[in-house]
Amino acid sequence: xxxxxxxxxxxxxxxxxxxxxxxxxxxxxxxxxxxxxxxxxxxxxxxxxxxxxxxxxxxxxxxxxxxxxxxxxxxxxxxxxxxxxxxxxxxxxxxxxxxxxxxxxxxxxxxxxxxxxxxxxxxxxxxxxxxxxxxxxxxxxxxxxxxxxxxxxxxxxxxx
Numbered sequence: 001x002x003x004x005x006x007x008x009x010x011x012x013x014x015x016x017x018x019x020x021x022x023x024x025x026x027x028x029x030x031x032x033x034x035x036x037x038x039x040x041x042x043x044x045x046x047x048x049x050x051x052x053x054x055x056x057x058x059x060x061x062x063x064x065x066x067x068x069x070x071x072x073x074x075x076x077x078x079x080x081x082x083x084x085x086x087x088x089x090x091x092x093x094x095x096x097x098x099x100x101x102x103x104x105x106x107x108x109x110x111x112x113x114x115x116x117x118x119x120x121x122x123x124x125x126x127x128x129x130x131x132x133x134x135x136x137x138x139x140x141x142x143x144x145x146x147x148x149x150x151x152x153x154x155x156x157x158x159x160x
Contacts, residue, residue, distance in 0.1 A: 032096050032097065034098045034103075034135070034151065037151060037153055037154075040078060040090075045152070047086045048085055049083070049084055056078075062074075087152065087153075091149045098114065101114065103149065105146060107145060108128075108137075119132060126140065127141060134154060
């Protein structure tokens, strides 16, 4: 019995289909996504400060963080803390969002439903923080709207 081999036309069509499947657009981080414990848009945790400045340009403001070697850098819609590397990022504009749609400006109840039970909740005078470990959000105590979404490798809100 003779083995069945695809004809040259079928082989060519199969090869073209496989190549087309591999020809996807290159990965871009300029998508405004909030990825817990990793990045917000193109700014990544652990990114060297020099890379941050090359990527984002001059910040709108800079503020030293008391009793540290770190500084906060404010850009359009983002606040970033870094010493030699980025170690936290906060989104303050609704253009930045999680894959589930959590963003500054959404209702606190929507964010809580998307994230589930927080590790802890801390209520301050004007905002309440909901901490999930590598992501947190703050909601205005009057309007109930999310004011900011922040990421770190591990958030400090729950620490005693």
